[in-house]
Structure formats: C-alpha cells, structure tokens
Amino acid sequence: MDLQYSEADREFRERARDWLVDAVPKQPRPAHGAEAASFDRAWQRKMYEHGWAGVAWPKEYGGLGLTGLQQVIWYEELARARAPHYINTTYIALMHAGPTLIARGTDAQKAFHLPKILSGEALWCQGFSEPNAGSDLASLKTRGDVGNDEIVVNGAKMWTTDAKYADYQELLIRTDPASERHKGLTWLIGDMKAPGIDIKPIRTMLMDEHVNTVFYDNVHIPLANVVGEVDKGWSTALSTLSFERGLGFIGDQLELYERVGRAIDLAGKTRLEDGRFAIEDDGIAQRLASLKADSLAIRAMTLAHITESDRTGDPGPKGSLMKLLVTGTHKALSETVGEILGWSFLEFNGDRTEHPWTYDYLWSWVFSISGGTSEIQREITADRLLELPRAR
Structure with missing residues (x-):
C-alpha cells in the first residue's frame, strides 16, 4: 500500500475542506423524529446540488466515481468539520440500497431510484x-x-x-x-x-x-x-450485507479518532471530585492513551481495507472485523467519558445536543447490535477470515 497521498488526493482534500467550512449546517441535527428526517433530506440535497453526493458511486450512476482513498479523505473531512455523515435516515439508501441496485438492479430500477437516493428525495x-x-x-x-x-x-x-x-x-x-x-x-x-x-x-x-x-x-x-x-434473494441479500459490513461503517471508523480527541480535551478541563483535572488521574490518562492508539490502529486498518477493496473490487469479510473493533472501542470510550463526567453523565432527557456523551454511550449498545450483532461479527471473522474449524 502506498502511504503517500497523491497530488490529486491532496487537492481533493483541500476542496472538500474548503466547501465544508461554510456548508456544514449551523444548527445541530435533531436527535430523532420527523425533524431529523427533514434535516437529513436537506443535508443530502445540499451535497447533491453542490456535487458532493455519492463520493464512491460510479459516475454513470450520478456519483463522483472517486477512489476508496478519496472516500476515506471525504469522511475524515466530514469528521473534522463535525458535519453530518451517513449514520442517519439517509444511511440505508446510500450505503445499502443504492449499491445493491447498482450491483444487482435492472436498468429501470436504477434509472428510477438512484437519482432519488442521491438527491435525498427518497429515504x-x-x-x-x-x-x-x-x-x-x-x-x-x-x-x-x-x-x-x-x-x-x-x-x-x-x-x-x-x-x-x-x-x-x-x-x-x-x-x-x-x-x-x-x-x-x-x-x-x-x-x-x-x-x-x-x-x-x-x-x-x-x-x-x-x-x-x-x-x-x-x-x-x-x-x-x-x-x-x-x-x-439470498444472493442479493449477501450483496447488501457485504456493503453494510464492508464499508458501511467507514464513517464511524474515521470519526472515532476525532471523538477520542474531544474526550481528551474534555478530560483536560473537567475536574474530578477530588479537585484534580481528569487528565491528571493516571488510570483515566492511560485509558485515553490506549483509546487514541486503538483509534489510530483502526484508521490504519481502514486505509488498508479500502485499498484492498479498490484493488480486488470485493470488500470481503474484513468489514466484520472492523465493525467489531469500532463497536468495542466506541463503548470503551463512552465508559471512560462517563468516569470523567461523574454523576452528570447519568443525566439524560433524550436531547442529544444537551447530553452528547450520554447519548453516545446509550447508542454504543445499539451499535453492538445494528448491522449484525458483535457475536455474528466474531463468527464471520472466525469462519471466513481466520478459517477456524467449526465446533462440533
């Protein structure tokens, strides 16, 4: 794998970063409900109208037709700008249904549905x-x-x-x-x-x-x-699951590093009951350092995975391993932040903007189930990646 960004990659990152400066919605995304769906449609429409929809989709289907590495760059810039990414009401359309139709759909199905997906018209x-x-x-x-x-x-x-x-x-x-x-x-x-x-x-x-x-x-x-x-239909379903478990969680993988950085900043300005800043507690500092190392490892593995997928055209079973690692790290980070915040971490009224870390902790339990439970990801990893013998 070439660890150096090309001139085209650097130029793409600069264009993405420049556009996101003014494009990111000023108001936070509502946590749920019709307001969240409306927000997601509007954000997807905005990306579509400015030529940023479907970064990795083929050009003939309305996407940008860019490389997997440039897709990684796009998600990194989304995370850096704290912009919405595809874990919302547009996720299934963009990361499941659209790619499945591109791979297995009829010409009529593609012509009708793909433009509606890219523009945010259809969820x-x-x-x-x-x-x-x-x-x-x-x-x-x-x-x-x-x-x-x-x-x-x-x-x-x-x-x-x-x-x-x-x-x-x-x-x-x-x-x-x-x-x-x-x-x-x-x-x-x-x-x-x-x-x-x-x-x-x-x-x-x-x-x-x-x-x-x-x-x-x-x-x-x-x-x-x-x-x-x-x-x-099982064959078609496997195509859908390969997209979901392959690169479907790439946004979470790359956002994790930014989230760890925010947790470290939080530890530097939040005092524990004994008056010390949380970052001065050896246990908390060690866990945060370990989480940062894990997030860097996940980013490196993501780059390797996306490069391999570009080369072979097949995301393969490694997506299950990646999803398993991200799920575990996400949960461990949320638990560490809970120790930093203390009793205030238990306050939650359903408002994600008021209690973002508590929401993330609760979501970490959902994340361990959605897209296939962690137990299923372990089984796929053992069977298809490590080729371990099945228990008798």
Whole structure:
C-alpha cells in the first residue's frame, strides 16, 4: 500500500475542506423524529446540488466515481468539520440500497431510484430482521405469494430503523413456502406507502422511536420490484450485507479518532471530585492513551481495507472485523467519558445536543447490535477470515 497521498488526493482534500467550512449546517441535527428526517433530506440535497453526493458511486450512476482513498479523505473531512455523515435516515439508501441496485438492479430500477437516493428525495429502511429471525436471518418467515405480475406479502419485520419516515424498503421475504434456510427467498423494493403496511414504533432507552415493527397485511408488490431473481434473494441479500459490513461503517471508523480527541480535551478541563483535572488521574490518562492508539490502529486498518477493496473490487469479510473493533472501542470510550463526567453523565432527557456523551454511550449498545450483532461479527471473522474449524 502506498502511504503517500497523491497530488490529486491532496487537492481533493483541500476542496472538500474548503466547501465544508461554510456548508456544514449551523444548527445541530435533531436527535430523532420527523425533524431529523427533514434535516437529513436537506443535508443530502445540499451535497447533491453542490456535487458532493455519492463520493464512491460510479459516475454513470450520478456519483463522483472517486477512489476508496478519496472516500476515506471525504469522511475524515466530514469528521473534522463535525458535519453530518451517513449514520442517519439517509444511511440505508446510500450505503445499502443504492449499491445493491447498482450491483444487482435492472436498468429501470436504477434509472428510477438512484437519482432519488442521491438527491435525498427518497429515504429507505431495511426489512430484514423479524421477531424470531434477527441475527439468524435465514430463518425468516414473512411470506410472499407469487402471482402473474405481483407478490402479495404477509408477515412482520422487527427493529426497522426509521420506517415511519422511509419512502422505500429493502425487503427480504420467503416466496417458496416449501423452502428452508437460505433457499426460496426474494429481495424486493417495497413501497412504504402501499396499502396494508402498518408501522408500530418501539420506544427505546434513547427516548426516541428510532426503530419500529412493520406489519404486512396482503401488501401487493409488483414483480418488477424484484432485485435479482425470485426465490434466489439470498444472493442479493449477501450483496447488501457485504456493503453494510464492508464499508458501511467507514464513517464511524474515521470519526472515532476525532471523538477520542474531544474526550481528551474534555478530560483536560473537567475536574474530578477530588479537585484534580481528569487528565491528571493516571488510570483515566492511560485509558485515553490506549483509546487514541486503538483509534489510530483502526484508521490504519481502514486505509488498508479500502485499498484492498479498490484493488480486488470485493470488500470481503474484513468489514466484520472492523465493525467489531469500532463497536468495542466506541463503548470503551463512552465508559471512560462517563468516569470523567461523574454523576452528570447519568443525566439524560433524550436531547442529544444537551447530553452528547450520554447519548453516545446509550447508542454504543445499539451499535453492538445494528448491522449484525458483535457475536455474528466474531463468527464471520472466525469462519471466513481466520478459517477456524467449526465446533462440533
């Protein structure tokens, strides 16, 4: 791997940094709800109108067609400017659905959906997990009865992020009633405004209704909305998961270093009960130093991973290892900040802007589940990366 930035890379960083100086929204992003969805649409639209949408998307689909390294630079500059990144209501559309359609969709599906995704006009949610099929995705039960020109869907999906504000859904269902496990599944584009869809919010410890249960009662979806082939949706789902677990969390990986820096600054100006600044406590200082080293290691691994993905065209299983490392470091950082802040860390009214570190701590538990639990990431790492033998 070439550790030197090219002239084109440096020029790209300067342009991105210059644009973000004035472009970053002056008001903080609302923590949740319709206001957050509206904020995300507006920010995505602004990036689209100024030519910054879809940094790594191919040019023929409206993106910038830049290298993986330049995508890293873009995320680094987003973190540096404290700009919104894609872990919000636009995330599924930009990092899951869009890349899946580029890789597996029909020309008609690409022409209709990709511009809407890039411009922020259309938000997406994911309909994969179910009440009894979360991490074990292959055991899903939501069924689809295939007709001449449509599929009629019945069942339920669980933990559906931002379903209330989504326009479309990447929906995985079982279309062969006699099938088991990975066979007989179909990946569909679901219209969230279709008759028969009922969305029930789930209130979480973050004091929001970020996730939802979605019920399907004879929901009619055109066969033209199938991505890939009927009954062969597991292959398409693996494409989606490869994007999610491959580079889908790159923003979090690169923002982590900035977050550690803010924690170190906080420790330098926050006094403990004994009157010392937190940074003067040897235990806290050692943990912060270790976290900074971990964040630097994660950044280096991210650069290596993105370079390999550029070369091979395949993100591979290393994304699971990266997600596991980021999740653990994120949680450890939040716990250390909790020790720095003391009792005030326990104050939380649901407002992310008022209590950002407490929100991040609570979110760290969500992060260990979303996109595949840490246990699943360990299994993928052991099986596909380390090639360890399975237990008998």
